[in-house]
Amino acid sequence: MKLKVKSSWVIPLVAIISGFIVGAIIMLIFGYDPIQNYASLFDGAFGGVYSVGETLRNMTPLILTALGFSVASKAGFFNIGGSGQYLMGWFGAIIVALKFSFLPGWLLIIVSILAGALLGGLWSAIAGVLRAYFGTSEVITTIMLNYVSLYFVNFAVKDWLAGKGEDSSPNIAAKASLRGNFLENLTANSTLHWGFLIAIIICFVIWFYFNRMKSGFELRSVGINEEASKYAGMNVKKTIIMSMLISGLLAGLGGALDGLGNFQNISVSNALPQVGYDGMAVALLVNYSPIGIILSALLFSALQIGGMSISVYSNTPTEIVSIVTAAIIFFVAIKYVIELLLNKRKNKPQKKEAVKEEGAGK
Amino acid sequence: MTEKFVEMRHITKKFGQFKANDDISLSVHKGEILALLGENGAGKSTLMGMLSGLLETTSGEILINGKEVKMKNPREAKDYGIGMVHQHFMLIPAFTVLENIILGDEPIKRGGRIDYSGAEKRIKELSARYQLDIDIHAKVLDITVGMQQRVEIMKALYREANIFIFDEPTAALTPQEIDQLMKIFRALADEGKSIIFITHKLKEIKETADRCVVIRNGRVIDTVEVKDATEEHLAEMMVGRKLRNSVEKKQVDQDKLVLDVKKLNVEKNGWLGVKNLDIQVHTGEIVGVAGIDGNGQTELIEAITGMRKIKSGSIEIKGKHYENKPVRQITEAGVGYIPEDRQTVGLILPLTLAENLSLKNYYQKPANKSGVLNYQYINEHGRQLISDYDIRSQNEQVAVGSLSGGNQQKVVVARELASDPDLLIAANPTRGVDVGAIEYIHEMINNERNSGKAVLLVSFELDEILKLSDRIVVMHAGEIVGEIDPKDTSAQELGLMMAGKKVQANTQEAVK
Numbered sequence: 001m002k003l004k005v006k007s008s009w010v011i012p013l014v015a016i017i018s019g020f021i022v023g024a025i026i027m028l029i030f031g032y033d034p035i036q037n038y039a040s041l042f043d044g045a046f047g048g049v050y051s052v053g054e055t056l057r058n059m060t061p062l063i064l065t066a067l068g069f070s071v072a073s074k075a076g077f078f079n080i081g082g083s084g085q086y087l088m089g090w091f092g093a094i095i096v097a098l099k100f101s102f103l104p105g106w107l108l109i110i111v112s113i114l115a116g117a118l119l120g121g122l123w124s125a126i127a128g129v130l131r132a133y134f135g136t137s138e139v140i141t142t143i144m145l146n147y148v149s150l151y152f153v154n155f156a157v158k159d160w161l162a163g164k165g166e167d168s169s170p171n172i173a174a175k176a177s178l179r180g181n182f183l184e185n186l187t188a189n190s191t192l193h194w195g196f197l198i199a200i201i202i203c204f205v206i207w208f209y210f211n212r213m214k215s216g217f218e219l220r221s222v223g224i225n226e227e228a229s230k231y232a233g234m235n236v237k238k239t240i241i242m243s244m245l246i247s248g249l250l251a252g253l254g255g256a257l258d259g260l261g262n263f264q265n266i267s268v269s270n271a272l273p274q275v276g277y278d279g280m281a282v283a284l285l286v287n288y289s290p291i292g293i294i295l296s297a298l299l300f301s302a303l304q305i306g307g308m309s310i311s312v313y314s315n316t317p318t319e320i321v322s323i324v325t326a327a328i329i330f331f332v333a334i335k336y337v338i339e340l341l342l343n344k345r346k347n348k349p350q351k352k353e354a355v356k357e358e359g360a361g362k
Numbered sequence: 363m364t365e366k367f368v369e370m371r372h373i374t375k376k377f378g379q380f381k382a383n384d385d386i387s388l389s390v391h392k393g394e395i396l397a398l399l400g401e402n403g404a405g406k407s408t409l410m411g412m413l414s415g416l417l418e419t420t421s422g423e424i425l426i427n428g429k430e431v432k433m434k435n436p437r438e439a440k441d442y443g444i445g446m447v448h449q450h451f452m453l454i455p456a457f458t459v460l461e462n463i464i465l466g467d468e469p470i471k472r473g474g475r476i477d478y479s480g481a482e483k484r485i486k487e488l489s490a491r492y493q494l495d496i497d498i499h500a501k502v503l504d505i506t507v508g509m510q511q512r513v514e515i516m517k518a519l520y521r522e523a524n525i526f527i528f529d530e531p532t533a534a535l536t537p538q539e540i541d542q543l544m545k546i547f548r549a550l551a552d553e554g555k556s557i558i559f560i561t562h563k564l565k566e567i568k569e570t571a572d573r574c575v576v577i578r579n580g581r582v583i584d585t586v587e588v589k590d591a592t593e594e595h596l597a598e599m600m601v602g603r604k605l606r607n608s609v610e611k612k613q614v615d616q617d618k619l620v621l622d623v624k625k626l627n628v629e630k631n632g633w634l635g636v637k638n639l640d641i642q643v644h645t646g647e648i649v650g651v652a653g654i655d656g657n658g659q660t661e662l663i664e665a666i667t668g669m670r671k672i673k674s675g676s677i678e679i680k681g682k683h684y685e686n687k688p689v690r691q692i693t694e695a696g697v698g699y700i701p702e703d704r705q706t707v708g709l710i711l712p713l714t715l716a717e718n719l720s721l722k723n724y725y726q727k728p729a730n731k732s733g734v735l736n737y738q739y740i741n742e743h744g745r746q747l748i749s750d751y752d753i754r755s756q757n758e759q760v761a762v763g764s765l766s767g768g769n770q771q772k773v774v775v776a777r778e779l780a781s782d783p784d785l786l787i788a789a790n791p792t793r794g795v796d797v798g799a800i801e802y803i804h805e806m807i808n809n810e811r812n813s814g815k816a817v818l819l820v821s822f823e824l825d826e827i828l829k830l831s832d833r834i835v836v837m838h839a840g841e842i843v844g845e846i847d848p849k850d851t852s853a854q855e856l857g858l859m860m861a862g863k864k865v866q867a868n869t870q871e872a873v874k
Binding site: 212213214215217220221224225227228229230231232233234235 | 667669688689690693699701706707708709710711712713717721722724725730733734735737
């Protein structure tokens, strides 16, 4: 038992350190200075109030797409549709903010956020319904829905929102924006907005949902063992759809907050937003723990924001950051090997754990 | 006697402070069948784990053919001629039997090709010599559990094992397959192989073993010649106290109908698993459903409990219809259900003991207050049941998967009885559970009956059916082929009916 609690921290930590080491080795091989680059990375992410503001702002959507991925994963599903759900959320929030601009500011913000989240949720629930009633693999449907959302949003922005010959919608009114003077003054005019606070609160809400609520308990049960959940009288189909709905709701919320706080409008894009996939990495690093996601998102956000200054202070390409990120994920993925190595290092008494595991299977 | 094949001297194995094995010594001779008897958690598997190279000893020595050996992994144990047949088979379902047997020790021809025909020839010789009936070209996923086990035995034979260790080999077998396995044991022993088998079934020991080592709490209680020991004596040594062989049946009212199933048809993979079946259970009676595994018992109880859709027919519980109703509605009608498979159905193994004990009431007050679970209550409820039902566990927060089989089953029984059901449906309630826990669970089920509840008991263990039932119905090919009074029947007679002989059916109609 003790080992388990510890390993939940040890594995991500080992993975992160190993990731940085791999990044350093690659930099050395290609003749770049890892120490200088990591220093500028850190400086770029945390070197001043402005940098910190940017890093925190960038965390917001990462947290929410990661939470969305976690909810589905806890229920036993692999929701790859975070990108599409995020995009739908972003689109939903912007279109409502633009079309209902006659509403008073606070109401407009609430309605826009809810519209975005709901659109993301419904989008993902499509995959949930297909899965619950027809057994369709959610992996396939969510990937397909990603593309549907990309092309649908592109069409809708061009045809409904953008002016003639333009590729993006007009900006939303200032009263619909999540930015505020207080945060701007605090962080030297960074793009940090109130959505960050919402994201942090949602982390605790999801923690509470998983660990204290009836519906969260059912979701975890179904995720572990559908047959036993059915035996316990749970409505398995409802739980499946519910989990996909909440999962999409969260990713959609991420898109809505990013749209209203960061982008202020929506444009036609060539590719699906990367943040949906990054969220999966954020969640995987901390094994879907809602509170852990805050730290994990901070790390990934810092890598992204800080990474940009690597190429400012040296001629190292920014892509080195992607290698570090990829290496971290790689080490998380092989956590079994890490566990094995850790156990070997501690030597024989650990063999007991392995046997206990086997005994538990009986 | 002949030479000692394996000798374990003063073996101690510690896990931290806990002594799983404490100064255990035993030996096996050539051509001998040695039974290792003990309750779940007595330390049998640990001991065999050391002999098969899975674990290292804390102290003590292992001798093979008189020479001390140190085995660091199962591979080395294999080289010493030790073959282990695990309780859960280590086979690859998508591979053929032949491929599974040679896996890891493939005979290679020139050019790196696998010599399938050579391997096949050898396996055929071995299977003829040891009367191992296996279909070497079938895929493992298509063969019966009994044959899978024979494949495991063949794997060890193929690697020229001389000592066979079996970990509860009969747990998943039908009575016929058990008989066949016992014959194989004999054949192996006659060819000079030694066998150690871990079990807690006394009958098997009496039937096949030469000697028996009884282990309790990690120590050897005694080593006995099986022919000199009675089953009762062995059982007493194993659990450390006297066991009761029968249950006390009180006089209770048996006149009210609780479960009334009529003309029930249930589909199973496209054909009828249950055919036109009628069954009634009254208050204060235990109706035992006897039959060989796979004759529709599973489909019958799954239909009654709402786990499976029915095709036609009626299911009435206390006078109300419950055909194709949600599981929860049936549970709330007062039905307790101990499922056949506690690991995949009855429990959610990674969840805590307390959560598992609340699986049937977590959504009701006071466990659930408008959507928020009251863990204080759930844990309290868990602690209460743990002490009421004598579940052995450190506390209510451990994952239920870490408990022994017997304790896991007690968790299921505790939860189902705690809701005070009017109808209890128990499917193989003591499968893979040790004698002490069996006695306890039997007593619990009988208490339900004595307090006027209706019990439907499905079991593949004839002894269990005979011991507990007020009435016995026999199921064969989805139908009830007869009904008998347990007082004037025997295991032999029941066995014949289970095989589909309707001989007794007519005369027994009168008893109804």
